[in-house]
Amino acid sequence: xxxxxxxxxxxxxxxxxxxxxxxxxxxxxxxxxxxxxxxxxxxxxxxxxxxxxxxxxxxxxxxxxxxxxxxxxxxxxxxxxxxxxxxxxxxxxxxxxxxxxxxxxxxxxxxxxxxxxxxxxxxxxxxxxxxxx
Numbered sequence: 001x002x003x004x005x006x007x008x009x010x011x012x013x014x015x016x017x018x019x020x021x022x023x024x025x026x027x028x029x030x031x032x033x034x035x036x037x038x039x040x041x042x043x044x045x046x047x048x049x050x051x052x053x054x055x056x057x058x059x060x061x062x063x064x065x066x067x068x069x070x071x072x073x074x075x076x077x078x079x080x081x082x083x084x085x086x087x088x089x090x091x092x093x094x095x096x097x098x099x100x101x102x103x104x105x106x107x108x109x110x111x112x113x114x115x116x117x118x119x120x121x122x123x124x125x126x127x128x129x130x131x132x133x
Contacts, residue, residue, distance in 0.1 A: 001081065001111070002074040005057050006104050009073075012055035013048060013101040023047045023091040023100070048100040049073075049086045083121075084113035093120070093127055102129045 013021075024047070049069045062068035066077040075082040083089075085104050094100075106128075107113060119125040 001107065002072060003108050005052075005072050005074075006085070006108050008057055009048065009052055009055050010101040010104040010108070012051060013097040013104070016051055016097040018096055018098075021047070021051075021095065021097040021100075023086075023095050024088050047086065047088070048097070048104065051097075080113050080117065081107055084117050087121070089121055093123070094129060099129050 049065060052068065052072060057072045059068045059071040062071050069082065069086060070076055073082075073085075075085065077086075085100070085107055090100070090103075103113075114120070114128065116125050120127045
């Protein structure tokens with residue numbers, strides 16, 4: 001886990017308007033067209049990973065969003081830590097930049113997601129950051 005880049009991203013997410021955030025897609029333009037991780041446009045709606053380049057976190061060797069997130073955050077796509085921070089299913093639970101920032105900070109502080117992370121994501125137990133949603 002790259003604590004420095006995760007912290008930069010969490011701090012940046014605090015500045016992202018909710019209207020420009022969505023956990024369902026890495027980055028879309030104002031017409032809903034998918035954007036490559038190297039493209040930055042105004043009116044972009046992006047998930048937590050998708051805001052990484054705008055936060056100044058770059059990966060020259062990445063060929064996809066998954067490559068990018070693994071390269072700069074050192075979290076393997078599909079791993080519990082990656083899903084806790086970046087999983088698209090959060091769109092149904094907490095589709096806010098504030099909530100994403102809180103999940104990232106939790107991971108940084110604790111080294112892993114909470115033991116009941118899957119249950120929170122599935123709505124089987126209360127979501128710990130429900131006030132952010």
